Amino acid sequence: MTKLFKNETKIKIKTENIKTKVNWRILTKFIVVHNYFVLFKINKQGHNTHLYSSDFLIVRRTLEFQIKITFDRPYKPAEDKFAVEFVIGPSPQYSKGTYIPVFPNEERQSVWRGRIVETSDNVVTMGITTSPECIVGKYMIYIGVKLPYNIYYLKHTQSRYVFLNSDPVFLDDEEEREECVMNELGIIYHGAYDDVSERAWNYGQFEFGVLDACLFIMDKADMPLSNRGDVIKVTRVASAMLNSRDDDGVLVGNWSGDYTYGVPPTSWTGSVEILLDYAGSRGTPVCYAQCWVYAAVFNTFLRCLGIPGRVVTNFFSAHDNDGNLKMDIILDENGKLDRNRTKDSIWNYHCWNECFMARSDLPPGFGGWQVVDATPQETSDGMFRCGPASVAAVKHGQICYPFDAPFVFAEVNSDVIFYRRQKDGTLEVVKVNPTHVGRMVLTKAVLHDGRRDITDQYKFPEGSPEERRVLEKAEEFGCQREKASLPQSDVEVEIPTLDVRVGDNFDVTLQFKNHSDQRRTADVYVTGTVVYYTGVPSAEVVFKTPKKVLVRGEDYMHKLVEQANIHFIATGKIKETGQIITAMKVITIHNPKLIVKVTGSPRVSEEMYVSVEFTNPFKFSLENVDLRMEGPGIMPFKRKQYSLIAPGTSIMWTETFSPRRAGSTKLIASLDCAALRQVYGETELTIQQ
């Protein structure tokens, strides 16, 4: 028993203490609480929180939950005054929402509503409904009974409640809610917009320890308790805390290609290991992440706290911090790419998160999906974080509203500007490509494994009058655009899409279209560069002035970096007109896949077997090969290492597992070594009860 009201001097007396009980008896005519019970099963089902592996009762805000209270005699509403009190944090205060009494009688109600659902003998069932702004976190519960000169409290030592976000009325599409809050399995898209690759991810938001880790992230950020009911503030803090920059957050970014002292970003198969590692070490950042790892772990955070969230991929994402809508590509006088002077980078793709919320801090119309991004790009407003930025505000160019809307606007709307550098060092704009950046935005479809193209939620169609108006609106808010009006070139050049498997030789052919009725001659340079997905070049493999380029596997194999993209830029000058022609293409080199097979009877608690197979297709050995595997609800993360896989050799890794719960799920595996990254495999399976 704890005297709660005088917070400074908590006095603990065990309820089992007989003397105390005797003392209570002396107050004959007053009711005494014997005990109370949390109705775990009923509440978990009603609140859709039955999947959480947690010892606490987890309920959602604004939905009623119930507790049973046992008194020493039948409860008389007119005489007996009691309250159920919820307390969070070290110095609970009514006005800060950290101390909330709940009363059973209609005439006296606090910010949370209480009511008597049922009484039978000495047992009262009480229903409690939290307010929508209620703080998300771990509460203690007390039952207080009013005596003439005092209040007596009963505290259940194990009673901890966690309140999660719940806006069922707001995101009113139930299927979308099911996908974006309840689904533990995800698909993340990468590669190129015309050759999309995908990989599965185990978000694992219901796994044991994950909710605690998410709450710990807010503690680690020193986030005031009173802000933790506000989903805008929670997501903004999380976008800063999921990367380790500034604040010792969850994940260390590494785009260097050297991952010796950590897990390579391509190797992870889920968020659970990362979050447990971080919380388990009391906040030591986990090595290493790139954009999809940040987005995937952020997605776990969102779904775990009941905030609808999804991972989206923007193909050709501009990376600029100036609210400047120009990505500069510098050519020399002959139209050849000047690598030394081309400093801006366009990411082949970039993953971020969307989360669904009301935006009470903005005028109407800007609620709904919001961009948040935990990947530390250039500092956004002095810290590594981004958002929440309203997707609707980005689409309509209303980028004057917080947070970081100009940054997101530039990511999908920048123009690529080609400059020709004159001998005296000045630059002349020779071509503007307004459609390259933000070519496509993808996310996983709702409740099935397909893709969903959501580009139209970020932009009006290219060339439409609405698009032009939006760009003008953004310019009013300080976005700078290139406005040189250039004559349309009458010759076009294109590099067609190719389907290339790693190690293959392949031809890059240039396709010219002459729209004039005259002869045209072109001097064209083709630069092929193995690039990180961030557009940072790793090694150049081709440099010629041909119509057709033969690219040999042996030339690029040892230069490939984890993402296995070759970025071709063809630039040149038409002799007759002096006009500049350009084409850009990312060729994705397709890696071999892992074969994942399951045997055994797919039932809860039955023993099953899984095998992962891989054959080294190369003429060289793979060394220090790391395999990982996990499956939501069926298998925790497992790992296996091979010191050498000789050329042409196959390996098979077999594990046993026992499904913990019924439903359809996946086993996801990855293979990683310095010479070959981004190798995945998965298999779907449905577990019976």
Added chain:
Amino acid sequence: MTKLFKNETKIKIKTENIKTKVNWRILTKFIVVHNYFVLFKINKQGHNTHLYSSDFLIVRRTLEFQIKITFDRPYKPAEDKFAVEFVIGPSPQYSKGTYIPVFPNEERQSVWRGRIVETSDNVVTMGITTSPECIVGKYMIYIGVKLPYNIYYLKHTQSRYVFLNSDPVFLDDEEEREECVMNELGIIYHGAYDDVSERAWNYGQFEFGVLDACLFIMDKADMPLSNRGDVIKVTRVASAMLNSRDDDGVLVGNWSGDYTYGVPPTSWTGSVEILLDYAGSRGTPVCYAQCWVYAAVFNTFLRCLGIPGRVVTNFFSAHDNDGNLKMDIILDENGKLDRNRTKDSIWNYHCWNECFMARSDLPPGFGGWQVVDATPQETSDGMFRCGPASVAAVKHGQICYPFDAPFVFAEVNSDVIFYRRQKDGTLEVVKVNPTHVGRMVLTKAVLHDGRRDITDQYKFPEGSPEERRVLEKAEEFGCQREKASLPQSDVEVEIPTLDVRVGDNFDVTLQFKNHSDQRRTADVYVTGTVVYYTGVPSAEVVFKTPKKVLVRGEDYMHKLVEQANIHFIATGKIKETGQIITAMKVITIHNPKLIVKVTGSPRVSEEMYVSVEFTNPFKFSLENVDLRMEGPGIMPFKRKQYSLIAPGTSIMWTETFSPRRAGSTKLIASLDCAALRQVYGETELTIQQ
């Protein structure tokens, strides 16, 4: 001579090298640069930068400045092609604004304009006008002459230019510009709204080293060069960098009363020493500051970079981070203040800065004065900084626009809510005072020493229909207000203003007004607390239930903290009606002053004398007394220490000085010791040429 275009491999060849000169001669028909000169005197006067003590040429953006170039023969505009090139940072890029060529001919112009002002013999005078977005910082200058196959450069090793903000068209009141950019002397208000104290401050923005220190602050923040032309970003970064939290910024905050290892905040007399200390130590934070020190040093930063800036003082400033407009005062059942549960603090006053700028990132109407605040209060958006927030947006409740407008809105608009705490722990609102917070906002008048009340720039008149609409608008953007409608109490209580000198005994009298026609009896409690100006209590001195309280000097003297305020709260209950009555008052204890006297002939470079006198008025000795003195343009910071000043003893500190420049100025002195802080003196003087 440096080959600039290939940035990666700068080759330095001395211009004195005879062989190089000979080589140039071989290119007989091409013009050769011999030298060039910066027209210091003309440019400094035209740009109003003559006061800066700096070896560099300092010019303002968008105003033309001139340089003289000497060739080896007369310049022929048709044949001779040359450009003046400005370069900043390690990897200059035309498209990032870090490499800017300026051409003398009309037909070829870059982002900065160039023109030939005059030619005579071999000498060309060229006029150069920067763009308004030009980066603020130190540039190198090169003269490049175009030869048939190459470009030759001449670089003056000492040529450094600094460009400052200049929006003369925008802040179009010339007197206001004179005050808020050019004035080195300031007045900062403190105390209570009905008993305002003031102190002088030496901003010293033109002193040697101060401009370098301000540029260093941006370096220390790792601020990208390309952002340093944007006054919105510059001021936001500065608001984070002027405090040491998060980022090892300029000043360490200390409100503890123990300043053993640094300079007490009350002891500083100007910004120069602080900035030179910080930059001289390459970024070691300086100890210690409180709000007015942050605001004063920020003001130096603003004025030094040419951004119009002023220090404002808000009396009764609410300190809240939730966008929640409630300051809670908790009373017990009898109406007595419950100090343990009253956690919110209202600062007696708070100083911040306003700076004048266009807000291209916002819709029209929100430019002009903007609040920026470097004092680390609670984290604003996860970092210790605040603003720029549009004063117009705050006044009109349009707090959806960045940055931190809800926070500033709460500082001037919060309500004080009195709660009565019931026995069962719940709180009932018994009184709402909507006028206490943000009672008055003051700044120094333009070009003279008076006060200027600018409250109406932040708020519409209390009780006006506009004010109500603004509060409703702010609520739409998520500000929470208390809306209990309470019956007007028919009894009022007030504590009148008192003029108290330190050590005096004084009476606090309660004045009651009974608006009813019946007899009323009140139980009133008066709490008097010595508080820091932040409202944090240091020690309680009185606690009674009287109609008149005698406060004895000996009771409060040894408990006084640096600001010497006693905060009285009278709360009580009317017996007949049960209504709660409240009154709040800050009594400022007036300290003795220093007497500063000047003798000698007030002329530039003449030796003069200044004496600072002080008499210890107390019955106890003052120990380890620290005196400081400085005067803009006449005396750098000086310091003197006395280990003991016995009761009733006088000291006199005499120094000599030689004025550096003509004009009217001040000598400002402060005295500080653990038992007595906030003792100031000053004298005005006008120096003749």
